[in-house]
Amino acid sequence: MAFGGSSFYKGSDLIHDYSCSKCEENDLNTEAQHFCPECEHYLCDKCVRIHGEYFKKHVVYGRGDIQKWTGFSMDRCDQHGNKLEVHCDDHQELCCHVCVSLNHRFCSSISHLPELARGFLEKAEFKQLPEAVDKMRSRLDELKNAKMKDQASLKDSYKNILAEIKALRKEFNQILDELEKKTVEQLDSMKKDLEKSLKDDIEKCTHMNELLKTMIDKFRQITGKNKETNCYVGHRKCKTKLTEAQNLLHEIQEKPVETLCFKYDSSIMPFLRNLNMFGATERVISKAKRLDSGYVYKGQGSKKFSVRIKKDKNTCSIEGICELPSGDLVIADSNNRRLKLLDMKYKVTAHLDCPASPEHLCHTTGSEVAVVTYEDKTYIVYFLTVTRGQLHLSRKFTTDHDCTSIAYHEGLLYVGSDSALYQYTMDGLMGKVIYEERGVAKCAVSPDGERFYITTLYGSKLITLDKNGQVLSKLRDPELKTPRGVCVSPSGHVFVCGYMSDTVVQVDREGRQKLATVATEADDLACPQSVWFSEQTSSLIVGNDDDSIVVIKLC
Structure with a gap:
């Protein structure tokens, strides 16, 4: 150098x-x-x-x-x-x-x-960036305020426990001085650890919020002859930082809220001289729900978009939908054996003809999507990437069973068949059978990997499993006839569409009860068989069996 x-x-x-x-x-x-x-x-x-x-x-x-x-x-x-x-x-x-x-x-x-x-x-994604940043900053503020309340609650619980310790101390003689000292030391140490965790979360939120503000302020100030290029670069950087902010939100929200609890030992007086401390100070997980976990969504209007292209000879049947980090959508049109790329205005911008009928798909990492196909007893999982606005097949592996659905979580694929749910590596090695059930239609996995949701063609039910494949619940509902598509939002909200009932319902995380009917036939649903929750637009995208998708704005 x-x-x-x-x-x-x-x-x-x-x-x-x-x-x-x-x-x-x-x-x-x-x-x-x-x-x-x-x-x-x-x-x-x-x-x-x-x-x-x-x-x-x-x-x-x-x-x-x-x-x-x-x-x-x-x-x-x-x-x-x-x-x-x-x-x-x-x-x-x-x-x-x-x-x-x-x-x-x-x-x-x-x-x-x-x-x-x-x-x-002139693109929508450029024009929508400031709104997306403002929305993310607002969510960061909400999370920061929630953590500041937890911090205040922690201090209150500390003061209350300390007062309890002091009140007990008055009933004891001088021999308890050393016991009090050890108990308070334990409490202080635990409080310090918890405060550090909360402080770190608050500082992370503050730092990310300030960084997003700086970025969007500079983004809005871009001028000059290179404005277009600089705006593109700024947009890419802002989108990357928004992804980091989303990951930070998810990371902090998934942490259990811990506080302090002091359990008084009622036998302390008789055994006073044999004890080392007044009692045990413990961390306890608050029963209060985490931010976002209690949301029940309501449809705020819907709009129908055609996904038919000139080359389509059959009615489009949208069996799968997933969103890329760019905001573009990839959909699986099984009737026409095509995968289609949609921009943020839900316009088909590219397509890829498949060797076999695509039955379902899921986003893995980056710009990669995994697709399950079925044709003449040949079962193949394809991987495709989106590069420069085009879809490209990159690799594949075959299975020994039919494939009806696919989901991804932390380097593993979960493939559903007509009779079971299987675990695979990304290289195509079968790990284990998660669950066996006749007529598995579609599957989804929770963001933390703790729960699986599968819909079945027989019995019109949604089955929720734990990570080991044990059944947690089986849900049937009159407004959920022949459930097909199922998806889980990044915050853990579960949505299921009823093929015969023309509905999309939200269910609780355990899959035990319906929370709300989010969309119906009045929202232009026509035999819906796939559903996707867009975190970027707070919308549900529903795949119909009539050449269209329906976008439902949620509040």
């Missing part, structure tokens, strides 16, 4: 960890020795002198303070600080020239950002 600010033409193979921003504008590749946080510019020794003449009050950090160089910039690489120039389609990453040289030299598809950003300002 060269130091001192030597300049080379931009085409030089010399790689710097940080390159001078001003030299880059003149197609020079010069190593930066300084950083101005106000200008967000990396500067070489020559350019920093010119910068100092114009911006005398700006504080500039040298290599000795390189830890202060990092910060958020819309058009800069977070890792190397260089201007973002291309997008690696293989890894779905924004890259500077250093990223390409170090990590993406052997990738098959690299796209220039101006090309990808062309027309981006």
Whole structure:
């Protein structure tokens, strides 16, 4: 690595960890020795002198303070600080020239950002980003406030227990001094641990909230001749950060709420001299429901969208729906043996013809989707990826049984057949039989992997299993005739559609009772057989058996 600010033409193979921003504008590749946080510019020794003449009050950090160089910039690489120039389609990453040289030299598809950003300002996903960020910030505020209430409750419980300990102490003689000391020490230690956990959650929420605010503020301030490209880059970064924020929400919400409880030993007086402490201070899980867990949704209006294309010869039958991190949808049209890609306006933008009829699908990771197919006693699980707006088959494995449904959780696939629910690895190795039941239609798994939900063609019931395959409940309801599609939201809410009743109902997490009928035939449901909850739009997407999907806004 060269130091001192030597300049080379931009085409030089010399790689710097940080390159001078001003030299880059003149197609020079010069190593930066300084950083101005106000200008967000990396500067070489020559350019920093010119910068100092114009911006005398700006504080500039040298290599000795390189830890202060990092910060958020819309058009800069977070890792190397260089201007973002291309997008690696293989890894779905924004890259500077250093990223390409170090990590993406052997990738098959690299796209220039101006090309990808062309027309981006008119797309719905660009226009909807501020609203999505505002919604996420609002949810972070709600979670932060809930945790602050837990923090206050923890302090109150601590004070109450301490007062109880002091009241007991008055009834004892001096021999109890040491016992009191040990008990309070235990309480203080446990309180400290719990406070640290709550403090960490609050700080994480605050940090993420502030970061999202900074990002969206800078996003809204983007101007200049490169506005379109910078907006595209900013959008990609904001979407990535929104995903991180969603993961943070899920992580914190899944934690049980713990408080303190002191259990008084009623036999303390007779055995006083033989005890080491007054009693045991314990952590207890609050019975209060976590944020979001008690929501019962209500439909707030619906809209029907056609998913038929010119090549379709048969009526579209939508057997499966899943959403990608980009907000696009992939649907399985079994009657026409096609997988279709829908944009955020629910318009078919691409399709892929399948060798066999796709019966169901699920999102795995990134832009990958797993699809189960069935044709002439050949049962295949296909994997496809979405790259540059197109669907591509990537790999497959076969099974020894028919395939009617598929779900994914933490590196494992759960494949339903007409007689059982099986566990598979991503490489196609069968792990075990989770549950056996005649007529399994569709399956879904809870976000924590603790529960499975399966619908059956016989008996019109929803079966809920624990992670070991033990039956927790079997639900039948008059408004849920011939249940087919089932999905679980990231917060754990369960939705099931009734094929013969033209309904979508929400059930509780244990699958024991119906909480609400979210949609009916009046919402244009026509033999619904698949359902998906979109966290990004707070909507249900329902696949009909009549060339359409129905989008139901929830509140």
